[in-house]
Amino acid sequence: MLADVVSVSVSRVLFEDVTKSFGEVVAVDSLDLEVIDGEFLVLLGPSGCGKTTVLRMVAGLETVTQGTLRIGNRVVNDVEAKDRDVAMVFQSYALYPHMNVRKNIESPLVARHFSVDGGAPRKLTASERSQRITQAAETLGLASLLDRKPAALSGGQRQRVALARAIVSRPAAFLMDEPLSNLDAKLRAETRLELVELHRKLGTTIIYVTHDQVEAMTMADRIAVISDGRLQQVGAAQEVYDRPSNLFVAHFMGSPPMNTFEATVAGGGREGEVTGAAGRVRIDAGPAISLPPVGSRVVVGVRPEHLRSQGHGQQGRQQEGLRARVSAVEWLGYERHVICDVAGRTITLREPAEGQAPNLGEEIYLDVVANHVLLFDPATSERIP
Amino acid sequence: MTKPLAVPVDEDHVRSRRRSIKDTMLGLAFLGPSAVIFTAFFFYPLYRLVWLGLHQQNRTGTRERWVGFSQYADTLTSADFLDGVRISATYVLYTVPLGLVLGVLLAVVADRKLRGIKVFQTIFASTVASSVAVASVIFFVLINPQVGYFGDVSFLSLSDPGSALRGVALSSVWQNLGLTFIIVLAGLQAIPAEINEAATLDGYGPFRRFWRITIPLISPSLMFLVVVLTVFAFQAYAQVDILTGGGPAGATETLVWKIFSDKEPSQYGEGAVMASGLFVITLGVTLAQFRILEKRVHYGA
Amino acid sequence: MSAGATATGDPTLGPVWKRASWYAVLSALSVLVLFPIYMTIVRALSTPRDYVQRGQPLYPVAVQPDIFGRAWTQGDLGRQMALSAVVTAIIVTAQLTTSILSAYAFSFLQFRGRTAMFYLFMATLMLPLEVTLIPNVDTVQSLGWFNSIQGLTAPFLATAFGTFLIRQGFLGIPRDLRDAAALDGFGHLAFLWRVAIPITRPVVASFGVIAFLSAWNQYLWPRAIVNEAKWNTIQIGLKNVGAANVDEMNIGVAAAIIAALPVLALLIFLQRHLVRGLTAGAVKG
Numbered sequence: 001m002l003a004d005v006v007s008v009s010v011s012r013v014l015f016e017d018v019t020k021s022f023g024e025v026v027a028v029d030s031l032d033l034e035v036i037d038g039e040f041l042v043l044l045g046p047s048g049c050g051k052t053t054v055l056r057m058v059a060g061l062e063t064v065t066q067g068t069l070r071i072g073n074r075v076v077n078d079v080e081a082k083d084r085d086v087a088m089v090f091q092s093y094a095l096y097p098h099m100n101v102r103k104n105i106e107s108p109l110v111a112r113h114f115s116v117d118g119g120a121p122r123k124l125t126a127s128e129r130s131q132r133i134t135q136a137a138e139t140l141g142l143a144s145l146l147d148r149k150p151a152a153l154s155g156g157q158r159q160r161v162a163l164a165r166a167i168v169s170r171p172a173a174f175l176m177d178e179p180l181s182n183l184d185a186k187l188r189a190e191t192r193l194e195l196v197e198l199h200r201k202l203g204t205t206i207i208y209v210t211h212d213q214v215e216a217m218t219m220a221d222r223i224a225v226i227s228d229g230r231l232q233q234v235g236a237a238q239e240v241y242d243r244p245s246n247l248f249v250a251h252f253m254g255s256p257p258m259n260t261f262e263a264t265v266a267g268g269g270r271e272g273e274v275t276g277a278a279g280r281v282r283i284d285a286g287p288a289i290s291l292p293p294v295g296s297r298v299v300v301g302v303r304p305e306h307l308r309s310q311g312h313g314q315q316g317r318q319q320e321g322l323r324a325r326v327s328a329v330e331w332l333g334y335e336r337h338v339i340c341d342v343a344g345r346t347i348t349l350r351e352p353a354e355g356q357a358p359n360l361g362e363e364i365y366l367d368v369v370a371n372h373v374l375l376f377d378p379a380t381s382e383r384i385p
Numbered sequence: 386m387t388k389p390l391a392v393p394v395d396e397d398h399v400r401s402r403r404r405s406i407k408d409t410m411l412g413l414a415f416l417g418p419s420a421v422i423f424t425a426f427f428f429y430p431l432y433r434l435v436w437l438g439l440h441q442q443n444r445t446g447t448r449e450r451w452v453g454f455s456q457y458a459d460t461l462t463s464a465d466f467l468d469g470v471r472i473s474a475t476y477v478l479y480t481v482p483l484g485l486v487l488g489v490l491l492a493v494v495a496d497r498k499l500r501g502i503k504v505f506q507t508i509f510a511s512t513v514a515s516s517v518a519v520a521s522v523i524f525f526v527l528i529n530p531q532v533g534y535f536g537d538v539s540f541l542s543l544s545d546p547g548s549a550l551r552g553v554a555l556s557s558v559w560q561n562l563g564l565t566f567i568i569v570l571a572g573l574q575a576i577p578a579e580i581n582e583a584a585t586l587d588g589y590g591p592f593r594r595f596w597r598i599t600i601p602l603i604s605p606s607l608m609f610l611v612v613v614l615t616v617f618a619f620q621a622y623a624q625v626d627i628l629t630g631g632g633p634a635g636a637t638e639t640l641v642w643k644i645f646s647d648k649e650p651s652q653y654g655e656g657a658v659m660a661s662g663l664f665v666i667t668l669g670v671t672l673a674q675f676r677i678l679e680k681r682v683h684y685g686a
Numbered sequence: 687m688s689a690g691a692t693a694t695g696d697p698t699l700g701p702v703w704k705r706a707s708w709y710a711v712l713s714a715l716s717v718l719v720l721f722p723i724y725m726t727i728v729r730a731l732s733t734p735r736d737y738v739q740r741g742q743p744l745y746p747v748a749v750q751p752d753i754f755g756r757a758w759t760q761g762d763l764g765r766q767m768a769l770s771a772v773v774t775a776i777i778v779t780a781q782l783t784t785s786i787l788s789a790y791a792f793s794f795l796q797f798r799g800r801t802a803m804f805y806l807f808m809a810t811l812m813l814p815l816e817v818t819l820i821p822n823v824d825t826v827q828s829l830g831w832f833n834s835i836q837g838l839t840a841p842f843l844a845t846a847f848g849t850f851l852i853r854q855g856f857l858g859i860p861r862d863l864r865d866a867a868a869l870d871g872f873g874h875l876a877f878l879w880r881v882a883i884p885i886t887r888p889v890v891a892s893f894g895v896i897a898f899l900s901a902w903n904q905y906l907w908p909r910a911i912v913n914e915a916k917w918n919t920i921q922i923g924l925k926n927v928g929a930a931n932v933d934e935m936n937i938g939v940a941a942a943i944i945a946a947l948p949v950l951a952l953l954i955f956l957q958r959h960l961v962r963g964l965t966a967g968a969v970k971g
Contacts, residue, residue, distance in 0.1 A: 061865050082871030094862035098884040111871035409797035411874055415787040416803060422784070422844035426822055427810040433821035491719070494711055505712045507957065509719055513964070514950040516903030518921040522942035523726045525927055532734030532935065534725055534742055559722055564964060571965040620816050623905040627925055641816050645910065656820050664817040671812055 011072065011172035011205040012037045013058055018067035020053050020229075027053040029229040030067070035173075040199050040206045042220035044213060046252070050229040051209045055175050058207060060084045071172060082112055087166035088175040091182065093158045095150040101161050102146040105133050108169040136168040139198075156187050163198070173205040180215065192218055213253055217241070225249050243374075247381040250301050250374065256337055256348045258301045262378060265296045274300055274375075276343065281322065283373045291375070292384060299381075301374040304350035309338065309358065310365040322347070322366040326358045340364070434664075437657035452654070460658040469640040469659065470666075472550065476639055477618040479554035480561070484614055485607065487558065488565025493595070495566070496573045506570070513563035520560035521627035528552045543629055546636035553624050553637055561617065565610055572606030573599065612674040616667055640666075730754075730940040733933045750936070757940035766920040767944075770902060772835065773919060777842045777901040782894055785848030790878050792849065793856035794864070810846045815907060823910050833917040838908055842901065851893050851966055855886035892963035895956050902949060920945045 013035035020028040028050045035041045043051040056062040057069060060081030069076055076084055087108065095104050109129045113121035116128070124132070137143045140160040150158055159179060166174055179195075180188045196219050199206055210216055216223045217237040224234040225248075233245040244250035250258045263276035274281050281300060283291065292298060310321060324340035324347060331353060338349040338358055349366060358364055375384040438457055440449040460466055491509045495502060515523065530536045530544040539545065541552040576599065584594045600607075622641045629637040631646060638646070644659045728746050729737065736748040750756075757763060791797075792804050815822075822841055831837030859882060867877045883890065908919045924945060927938030953960060 056865075059865070059869060061868060081865075081868045086869070088866070088869055090862040090866060092860060092862045094860065094866035096863065096866075096881060096885075098881075098887075107866075108870045111873070111876055405796060408795045412791040412795040412797040412800065415791035415795070416807075419784045419788045419807065419844035419846075419849065420803075422841070423807065423810050423846075425825065426841035427813050427818060428806075430818035430821035430825070431813065433824070434818065437821065491715055494708070494715060497708065499705060499708060499712075502712075505716060507954070508716045510957075510961075511723070511950075511953065512719065513899075513960070514953045515946055516905065516921055516949070518903070518905050518924045519942045519946045522924050522927050522939060523722045526726050526729045526939055527722055532738060532932065534729075534737075559719075562719065567961050567964050571961065616814070620814055622816070623909075623921075626905075626909070627927065641906075644816070645819065645906075653820065660817045660820055664813070667814055667817070668812050 012070075013173060013205065013207065014068075014070040015054075016068040016070070018054075018057065018069055019065050020050075020057060020062060021065045027229050028057070031231055033224060033231055033234060035205060035207055036222075038203050038205055039221040040196070040208065040219055042216040042223045043207065043209045043226055044216040044220075044223050044252075045211065045226035045232075047211055049226045051211075051226045052177055053229075054226070055088075055177055055207060055209050058084075058173070059086055059088050059175050085169075085172045086175055087169050087171040087173075088177065089162045089166050089179045091178040093150075093162040093179075093182075095158055095161055095165075097150055100147050100149050101137075101142060101153070101164075102133060104150065104161055105136055105142075105146075105164045105168050108165060109133075112169070114169070132168050132170075136164040139167065139201075140164045155183055156191070159183060159191065167198075167202065171204065173207060176206060176208045178210055179208075181210075181212075188215075195219060213255070225252060227252070243383070244301075245383055247299065247301070247376050250376070250383075254303060256304050256350065258303050258374075259307070259345075259347045260299050260301045260376070261342070261345050261347070263298055263300045265292050265294050265298060274298060276300070276322075281368050281373065282370045283375070297378050298384065299376040299378050301376060302368050303372065304337065304348045306369040306372040307347070307349040308367040308369070309349055309351065310367060321368065324364050324366050326360055326362045326364060328360070329357050331357070338364075340366070342366070434657050434661055437654050438661060439654075441654045442651055456654050457658050457661075460655045461662060463655075465643060466640075466659055466662065468635070469638060469643040470662070472636070472638060473619050473621070473640040475550060476554055476557075476621055477615050479551055480557045480618045481611060481614045484558045484561050484565055485610060487562060488569050488610070489607075491562070491566045492569035492573055493599070496570055509566045510563045512560055513567065515560055515563075517557075517560060517623040518627060520556050521624045524552070524556035524559070524624075525628060528555070544633055546634045549629055549633055549636045553621075553628050556624050556628065557618065557621065561614060565614070568606050568610055569603060572603035576602050608674065608677055612670055615670050619663065619666060619670075726939055726943060730757075730936050730943055732936060734935050735933060753936060753940050754944065757937045757944060760934075760937055761923055761926075761941045762915075762918075763920065763923070763941055763944055765916065766918055766923045769838075769917070770920040771948075773838045773904075774898060774901040776835070776839045778894060778897045780839070780843040781845050781848050781897045782890065784844040785852050785893065786878070786883065786890065788844075788849045789852035789856055790874070790882065792853050794874065794877070794882075807846045807849055811850075815841070819906065819910060826911050832911050833914045837911045838917075838919070841907065842904075845897070848893050848897065851963075852886065852889055855889035856882055859885055888959070888962065889966075891956075892959045892966060895952065895959045896963035896966075898952065899949060899960070 015031045015033040018028060018031040019026065031054065043054055045051045053062060057064055058071070060076065060079060060083075064077045071084055071086065096107065099107070106129055109124050109132060112123075114124055115121045116124070133146075134143070137146060140163055142157070142160055142164055145153065145157060145161075150161065153161065159182070162179065166176075180191055183191060192215060195206075199219075208215075208219065220237055222234060223237055223240050225232040225240060227248050233240055233249045240249060241253050244253060244258070247260065250260065261276055263274035263281065266275045266280065274283060281302075322342050324342045326338060327341050327346075328339040330337040330339070334353060335350055336353045336357060338351065340347050340349065347366065376382065377384055439451060439453055441452045441456060442449045495506050495509055512520070525533070527533050528535045528538070528541050528543060530542055535541060540548055541555060542548045543552045580598060580602070581594065584598050589597065619639075620641055621639045622645065625631055625637050625639055625642050631638045631642050640659065640663055644656050644663065725744075728744070731746045731753055732748045732750055737743065740747050788807065792800065792807075826832065826837045826840065829836075831840065863881065863885075864877070867881055872880060903921060904919065905921050908917075908922050909925075912918055912922060920941075924938065924942050927935060927942070
């Protein structure tokens with residue numbers, strides 16, 4: 001048994017068939033997920049999808065209705081928040097308004113017991129506490145602000161105090177609930193980098209909740225996409241983006257989102273074709289994948305950057321691909337989004353902002369990069385492998 | 386569901402059921418002191434009040450007999466009780482409208498940006514420092530028929546049954562002025578500046594703005610004051626005790642005075658019934674306040 | 687009386703004559719409000735007979751320089767003030783304690799019957815002392831608490847108003863803060879003492895001021911359960927003003943002035959809290 005305890009990594013978080021319901025409402029449905037020791041895992045999903053509930057269950061702020069939740073090798077379903085050895089950074093920062101920065105950072109150290117150098121858990125001495133506070137404050141550049149109250153700090157400084165309060169207890173895992181959402185855009189981008197840096201320095205597991213895919217993609221080792229209380233997909237950012245496991249993930253990841261339209265498989269084999277109302281699309285499904293039988297209905301998914309417009313503004317060119325009518329052009333400086341109407345569906349094309357933009361109302365033809373086309377089962381929304 | 390049997394579980398960690406038991410125990414401990422006081426001095430007396438109303442005591446208070454609801458019927462229709470209700474209601478009419486108008490006047494005048502306005506605001510609020518007893522002594526000095534500065538003003542004369550209640554009422558109006566002023570001023574200051582600016586741009590003059598904008602917007606505060614001042618008026622006792630002792634000729638015997646003016650044990654039942662009557666009146670006023678406030682919430686939303 | 691951010695009058699200060707006329711109105715109203723107080727001070731300084739004989743002048747005549755000292759000794763004000771102070775201190779301390787504890791239970795503890803208990807507590811707000819006084823006097827008499835500190839304080843050791851007010855403050859504490867405290871390992875007592883009370887200090891202070899005001903100014907209850915002069919509180923002591931010999935009446939008037947001083951000090955030094963406490967009732971509705 002003891003060997004078990006020692007061998008299992010301490011800051012792994014493991015969900016085994018975890019369900020959380022509030023009365024009739026199921027907020028988290030049969031979640032199976034392993035957060036690997038030391039990784040930066042982002043729980044990503046739209047608001048109300050249950051991601052915050054997942055985090056709060058880890059923190060011990062919500063009970064687990066069903067299933068088993070482990071931190072390290074220990075089942076923590078019935079362990080109180082303070083005894084879980086985790087620290088949380090709240091969206092609102094949750095700083096105590098009547099305490100100065102020093103007291104705020106100290107607060108996790110006052111009432112709890114800590115095991116120092118592998119000894120039996122005990123309360124920390126005043127000098128141990130002040131040493132830790134100094135260290136945490138230095139790590140986050142707060143040394144000169146220790147005597148201020150939160151009201152006298154800027155938003156960014158408050159956020160740092162919240163982080164300092166989290167690291168001071170040296171927890172097995174950090175739980176972060178949209179910690180950057182109250183910062184302005186510039187500060188948010190800076191803090192993203194600092195968080196990644198902090199994670200690298202401390203090597204501690206971070207579970208990070210956000211609805212912002214940019215945050216997820218820039219920081220995460222792995223992303224777990226959640227919708228309607230269910231885990232949709234978990235994987236590295238690239239993997240989730242390139243090979244979304246279902247239509248929800250396909251639509252949720254990426255901005256502008258993936259284009260999808262219904263079509264019928266017209267030619268089988270490795271390189272096949274599908275036809276839809278607007279024309280034919282050639283598909284290169286890759287070596288490992290085979291197309292469904294000819295005549296099957298599928299949902300075709302193409303990212304905006306995988307569409308090419310046939311030289312618009314030219315006359316009498318070949319009329320292949322999807323026939324589209326330009327309804328809007330959004331110019332973003334480094335690229336442009338051409339929004340088209342294709343047989344009644346809106347399809348967005350992203351291209352470098354070079355050359356002449358298509359004119360509104362102009363009819364153009366869209367080519368698809370064949371080896372980037374994804375197919376989904378219209379009945380289950382799952383990706384056809 | 387996997388059973389966590391093979392896994393080490395810290396035994397001393399509190400399960401959620403145990404936590405809820407802990408919450409319950411702590412809750413009872415925290416509510417206990419208040420609950421004891423409320424039971425002894427609010428709920429038990431309420432029961433006793435009904436019991437006393439249903440019984441009549443003998444002269445020495447040593448024995449009582451069941452008289453049922455007849456005592457309620459008799460007392461609530463007695464000239465004594467109705468007289469008390471009439472005098473208290475009159476007292477309400479003397480104190481509430483006048484107090485409200487003066488309070489609004491003071492608040493409107495004091496709600497402006499002027500140097501030193503705080504001094505005036507403190508002066509207008511100052512009467513909250515006076516208890517009913519102190520206010521009564523102050524008005525004793527002013528309107529006592531023998532020695533008062535206004536002792537010979539017949540409109541307020543405490544020696545004339547026709548005017549004594551007005552004199553007593555004036556002390557209440559003055560004493561409540563500070564409270565009324567503070568609450569109306571807070572209501573005025575809660576009105577966003579943009580509303581007054583918008584009204585000015587719309588061409589509202591000061592008077593139209595006062596009636597069309599200010600009064601509707603402070604109506605919740607005014608409503609609250611109507612209720613509080615009415616309840617205060619129905620509870621009037623100390624000012625009667627100090628200024629007139631119920632006289633002359635019983636002209637200032639308010640309901641509360643009638644309930645407590647030294648009673649024989651045989652009249653305990655009567656007093657209890659009157660107190661119940663007072664309770665019903667106070668309750669009615671308070672419930673009316675809740676209903677009106679509810680309407681206000683719907684209106685405001 | 688917070689900084690007058692808005693004004694019903696013109697937002698600008700306006701021309702001089704306009705400002706001057708506002709000062710005139712404000713001064714006139716101040717005279718109206720202060721006149722009774724002024725007259726009380728004037729009349730305390732000499733006997734009624736002196737004033738009546740000289741045709742009721744508005745200024746002091748035949749001033750008795752030692753009048754406040756005489757009022758203090760003759761009216762036994764020292765004892766009355768001390769008694770009122772002790773009674774008030776007990777009531778305020780007890781009300782703060784019981785209100786904070788029950789407000790905490792109603793805000794942060796989960797247990798069966800909590801809502802029902804809350805409504806029962808609030809129901810006491812509808813029961814003014816005047817209604818329950820007859821049975822309460824009986825109770826206190828049967829406990830042998832006439833003319834005693836216990837008798838003067840017992841019914842006022844708890845109040846639903848304070849419970850309500852402080853609960854409102856507690857409910858305003860963000861959920862994140864409670865969660866953070868749970869992670870920090872604060873139990874209920876630690877959370878109450880270290881977080882809840884410090885954060886709601888303005889509400890607690892406002893309620894404390896109101897509790898002081900109503901305890902100090904009590905009249906009906908002490909009048910009902912005190913029948914020995916030495917147990918008279920300062921307010922009850924004022925009752926004798928009219929009963930006194932006409933040549934000593936101003937002693938009672940001087941006593942009233944002394945009786946109002948502690949509350950006057952409260953008004954001046956704690957005006958902010960007093961105003962907040964008084965208007966809290968209006969917000970509550």
